[in-house]
Amino acid sequence: MRTLHERADVIPLIAEVFREFGFEGTSLSRITEKTALGKGSLYHFFPGGKEEMAGAVLAHVDAWFEREVFAPLRDDPPDVAIARMWRAVDDYFRSGRRVCLVGAFALDETRDRFAAVIAGYFTRWIAALRDALVRRGWEARAANDSAEEAVLGIQGALVLARAMRDDAVFGRALARLRARLA
Amino acid sequence: MRTLHERADVIPLIAEVFREFGFEGTSLSRITEKTALGKGSLYHFFPGGKEEMAGAVLAHVDAWFEREVFAPLRDDPPDVAIARMWRAVDDYFRSGRRVCLVGAFALDETRDRFAAVIAGYFTRWIAALRDALVRRGWEARAANDSAEEAVLGIQGALVLARAMRDDAVFGRALARLRARLA
DNA sequence: GATATCATGTACCAATCGGTACACTGCGTC
């Protein structure tokens, strides 16, 4: 049996707030509003305050991608894993309507707070995709180039889709990138 | 004869602050620190306060790209203008060490404050590049696709370069994108 | 049914936020 809330339940809600307002733009009052949790509960779950909340959210995102994308890329047959990656990416980012928190944090001074997690997220993604391409028979250099291009293209597509309020641009970008890895 | 400072002189300094800390993370005290200008002067130049400062900075960025990139793409021979664009982009973003303010603002709720400028910046960039490709003989659909891909690739490369603290990834991305437009 | 722990709401804190008011200085104009 469990009480009304636990740490794990509230992390996705806090993630939404950070995604919408960024690290600096996210205030405890906004988190309180979104989660319907008072400061008492929040500091009970996250004694380190706002920084620990953001860290937990980043870890949550990282774990999701590790499980749904990176690990399959490493362990499953390349074709299967890559197809799964494109599906996961389209789902996770809601076809361009949802922002990548890691990418967003990377752009301002927030990066320095979470440098290791942020760098690790992209490094592992690219490495896993590159290795999958190599296992599929690609030459190492080409594989690394294309892996980099795919990951960076997703980030760029998210920026553009949000800037222009046009999800279609995200769909087109994903289709192009997918075709290039085929 | 002029006094020590005028509006035009401080805009680039304020731009650096917004680039580093984002809109929410930029406080008047940080702007004061960077510009060595008191609130008196700042509100003399920008009566609308922080929002007007950010607006002026965005307009300044927009004007730079309009002059150095978009207009040449529209008016000059396509090959010349596109070569110039790649040079301008590499210079402006300091080979990946400088962030795109418009892209950064697009990612959080700051976008809604400056929706028109932000959307316009990317829309005009893509349109100008697409038309240059068409004038060069490309088919309309392919031209639009490639223009979108180039602009989005630049944004993604900036995110990745900052996230991984690795300028080389920006250089490689630019080379790939350039080759694809050749 | 007493106890310990998890979870919660409220009151409060100093510091900082964006913004305003205003007195002042230095300069060019007449």
Place this chain on the structure above:
DNA sequence: GACGCAGTGTACCGATTGGTACATGATATC
């Protein structure tokens, strides 16, 4: 040399910030 104004510094405002303290409520264990 009086005037006007662009530019400046300082003091101040209420509101909000992230964070702390603590008393209370609920729950599971024994």
